[in-house]
Amino acid sequence: MNHPVSLFQPPVWHRRDWLLRVGVSLCATPALAQSGGAATLPAAQSLPDELARALKNKQPLIVMVSLEGCVFCRQARQSHLSPMQKTGTVIVQVDMRQNQPVLDFAGKLTTHDQLTRQWKVSITPTLLFFGPGGNEVAERMEGAYLPDFYGPYLEERIVQGRKAL
Template identity: 85%
Template sequence: MSDLRRRDWFLRAGVLLGATSAWAQSGAAATLPAAQSLPDELSQALKNKHPLIVMVSLDGCGFCHRARQSHLSPMQRAGTPIVQVDMRNPQPVLDFAGKLTTHDQLTRLWKVSITPTLLFFGPGGKEVAERMEGAYQPDFYGPYLEDRIAQGRKAL
């Protein structure tokens, strides 16, 4: 292999690896922690005088990915208490009463049929703000989200 072809191969491999790395990082940036113990997660949120935000998501939902990537993941990394519950997922979770259930059973209990849906919980696992259901215009998602958070804080 000539030096020119070898250099071209390494250059292309480096670009491919860089693109793969950037893609992986952008996917990682669009994740939220899965709900595991709603009583503990709610308690931590309330200590910070904030409602617990639960995003109900569905695997493969493009609108869910966009909401996580543009708003929810950055907010969660900045300290806003947000967890994710996955529709149709048998992952175990403790509900607000401390009973073992699954993510899917929670979505049915909460009567969620559209993803993404954001729920805002306060003391006793009661909803303290209007739900955000489905996709919103990207330019308005942030203001609607901030409004719901303000409603939830006021209700605390």
């Protein structure tokens, strides 16, 4: 005898579906809703020059690897990175899957996409913290964090990077 499928069975949630739903709900914060405009960061053009500016301020260079349409990237830019950049922290963006030209730390012309592959970045947003010689001086921040903890984790990495300088 065939039993009919109940229309009121609870859904089976797969990990990907759960992460997507949680991520979308986390990004729908009041700060995002009140902002009005999209926050932007300058695109990386010359990593040696950008690193020199950061080191002059006794700070690591922060590079955000982003992906067009990434809601987590937009949230990180809007809530944390753009305000920091406006106060003088040197932060640039490298866009995954974009062929925009950029000078790498060795002074060679490459593209944003080639840099992300060279750095083995596979998730966005990823924040990298660079010091002298283009070496990473703090642990990477990969992916989205809970909004309440993103700022403290970011500050922790910046302090770690400063100590390594």
